Amino acid sequence: MDYGMTPELEEFRREVREFVAMNAPDIAPRAGVRCAETAEELASLKEWTGKLYAAGYLGGDWPVEYGGQGGEHAVERSVVVGEEIARARASVLPGAANLIAHALFDFGTEEQRTKFLPGIRSGSEVWCQLFSEPGSGSDLASLRTRAVRSENGGFVVNGQKVWTTNGQWSDYGYMLARTDVDAPKHKGISAFIVDMKLPGVDVRPLREITGTSDFNEVFFDDVVLEPDALVGELNNGWYVANSSLSHERSGVAANAVRLRQGVGALKDLAGRLEQNGHPAVEDGYVQDRLGRLDASVAALSAMVYANVSRVSRKSERAFDAPMAKLLFSEIGVEMQRFALELCGEAGILVEGDAGALDGGRWQDEFMYARAFTIAGGSSEVMRNLIAERGLGMPR
Ligand SMILES: Cc1cc2nc3c(=O)[nH]c(=O)nc-3n(C[C@H](O)[C@H](O)[C@H](O)COP(=O)(O)OP(=O)(O)OC[C@H]3O[C@@H](n4cnc5c(N)ncnc54)[C@H](O)[C@@H]3O)c2cc1C
Structure with missing residues (x-):
């Protein structure tokens, strides 16, 4: 396709x-x-x-x-x-290198660009995204981490972030913090660069259901930032963040490739598993499920390429990316559910378990598939965006 x-x-x-x-x-x-x-x-x-x-x-x-x-x-x-x-x-x-790079192009100073861009290009410096907080994910503008201006024009930061992908390996963080508690919530936020080695920054890895630690909690306890940590104007962080997020291509095309590989691996699995004395792939129900998955992935690929061509013609619609993101993550969950159904009892084994089917990948992928329905905006939030921006429905 x-x-x-x-x-x-x-x-x-x-x-x-x-x-x-x-x-x-x-x-x-x-x-x-x-x-x-x-x-x-x-x-x-x-x-x-x-x-x-x-x-x-x-x-x-x-x-x-x-x-x-x-x-x-x-x-x-x-x-x-x-x-x-x-x-x-x-x-x-993974991380936030490309996000901060675009924030610096659009809002940073020449000194910030000279200091940070070479480390991103060489791969020597790793960045994380310090946006989400407990209670402030979908409603990001409600974030409560405070950055209070100090006498030298710098800031003192207190608060907590969560879900910080790659935080444990990061040299720098691209952070949003509240700088004006009296302003309407979108207007009291500023964007900052945080050196993750600063005193008072405490990164605590979270253990995920698959046993790995991809993301972290990050605590700030009187962290002192110099004046040049501010990206863009004070209290303009909401605009800075949204503008840089618009450069983040969600990678759905790559994920569609992964889904297509998943359908291929499932067909292969169904060819190897036996049901009532026959390979499972000969069963009408199995064929129907595989066919539906295959067709859904083909539809997703078509949507992704249509979206790419709109982006290059600068005619992207506000609901294109949410539609592709929703479709991709929901197909993922559906595919992994079916994989476990096919595996039967063996589907309970995970990577590392002796005798696991296909090395236990299906159970691990099943557990992880849910993450994609949350990361980068949850499925419910995507549906809201499609309803409001695409279908013109009321909020
Ligand atoms: C794998 C992964 C990696 C991540 N990496 C990062 C990272 O590096 N940096 C970072 O800052 N954040 C990161 N996040 C956080 C991610 O952006 C948030 O999890 C996401 O925005 C949802 O926020 P929340 O977890 O606070 O859930 P909530 O916003 O509390 O949502 C809880 C539930 O309520 C629903 N809901 C919320 N609002 C609405 C609404 N208006 N209408 C209908 N339903 C609604 C949601 O769909 C969800 O089911 C990551 C998340 C994941 C899963």
Whole structure:
């Protein structure tokens, strides 16, 4: 389903595929694990990130003076890169590097750009996103972490963040904090850069249902920030954050590739499992479920390519990305539910359990699939956006 892929893009795809095969770190993929699990893995992910930037495969949409292709950059190229990395089941560093980079292009000072952008491009500095708090996720503007201005123009931060992906490995955090408690909630927030090694920053990894620690709680106890930690104007953080989030391509194209691989692996599994003396794949019910999944993934791919072509024509609609995100994450849950149904009792075993079917991936993927219905905006919030922006329904 390679809609809109011109011969030139297909040539680019071949080039990227070769690059990924030669350079991607040798980290065995584990279901539901996105972050490095050891310092060695982190080191190879950083090196890999640097290579992707150096080759122009990441950061293509950066301004030319900072190493990107600026207005010449074709969004389709980023999609191809994401798809090829997914196809190879290679890992990438999750985090907020691209978000803060765009915040700095649009709102930062020249000093901030000079200080932070080279570390992002080389992969040597890891960033996390310090936005969500307990009680402030979907309703982010209600956040309560305080940054109080001090006499030298700096700030003192107190509060707590949660769900901070990669926080345990991060050098810097891109943070939102309340700087005016009396202003309407969207108008009293500012954006900051936080050095994660500062005294008073306490990163506590959370253990997830799959046994891994991808995200963290982060506590701030009288953390002192210098005046140049502020990104953009004081109390303009809501605008800074939303503007940088608009540069975050949710990676749905890459996720569609992963879903397609999942359907293939399920067909394979159904061919190996026996039901009533026959391979399960010969059963009408199994064929129906597999067919529906296959068709849903094909529909998602079509939607993703249509969205990409709208982005490149600058005619993106406000409900395009929410529709694709909703479809992708809900298909994921559906697929993993069916996988466990197929596995039967064996489906309860997880990665690392002796005798687990397909190394236990199905149970781990089932448990992790729910995360995608929350991360980056929950399914309910996506439905609200589609209803309001797409269907014109009242709030
Ligand atoms: C894997 C993962 C990684 C993440 N990484 C980061 C990160 O690095 N940095 C960061 O800052 N955050 C991160 N998040 C946080 C993520 O942005 C929030 O979890 C998300 O915005 C939902 O917020 P919440 O968890 O507070 O849930 P809540 O907003 O409290 O939602 C609880 C429930 O209420 C529903 N709900 C809420 N509002 C509405 C509404 N208006 N209408 C209908 N239903 C509603 C939700 O759909 C959900 O079912 C991550 C989350 C996940 C799962």
